């Protein structure tokens with residue numbers, strides 16, 4: 001049974017990292033390796049407030065303003081390959097995810113993924129877990145101009161699903177992602193995977209550790 005707070009909605013839109021997979025520590029470790037070439041380190045706090053949920057392309061643009069599109073994509077792929085190599089043998093869905101996706105599908109709820117990741121990471125996760133077939137739409141960072149916290153990615157997912165933003169619920173774990181979804185006019189279920197429960201902002205319809213709590 002799907003949780004009462006969600007049953008009147010027509011679409012569920014899932015963030016990927018920190019929601020479909022609980023992988024944030026692997027991103028932090030990959031950034032530590034990748035950022036050495038820029039003479040930078042990254043703390044967990046800096047990651048949560050400035051990096052998590054944003055696109056790596058925008059981060060690289062800040063680190064290297066002179067880089068053109070091709071170099072930005074090459075550097076993005078460099079960092080994401082480090083991440084995929086670190087996480088590959090741990091790849092697993094957030095507890096309860098598949099049961100929840102199955103129930104939602106049975107009830108005719110449309111579903112999308114809206115991730116700040118590059119396409120290779122979305123493929124790695126959705127195909128690696130064998131769950132792509134649950135989703136009607138997958139939007140990644142290469143398909144938008146402005147990344148989260150801008151609302152563009154969630155608005156695009158809703159448009160492709162053909163569902164009005166107010167009929168969508170978003171599942172998010174990152175501060176930038178929650179801002180993006182709210183700016184798109186959507187209600188948000190917060191997952192406390194990368195942040196602690198008390199660090200998630202107010203104004204969420206639910207705060208959950210994983211999908212076992214709502215399926």
Ligand SMILES: O=P(O)(O)OC[C@H]1O[C@@H](O)[C@H](O)[C@@H](O)[C@@H]1O
Nearest residue numbers: 016017051052053056115116117
């Ligand atoms: O949480 P989302 O939207 O799935 O975003 C994932 C992205 O989150 C960012 O923190 C990372 O820089 C990216 O490497 C990663 O792909």
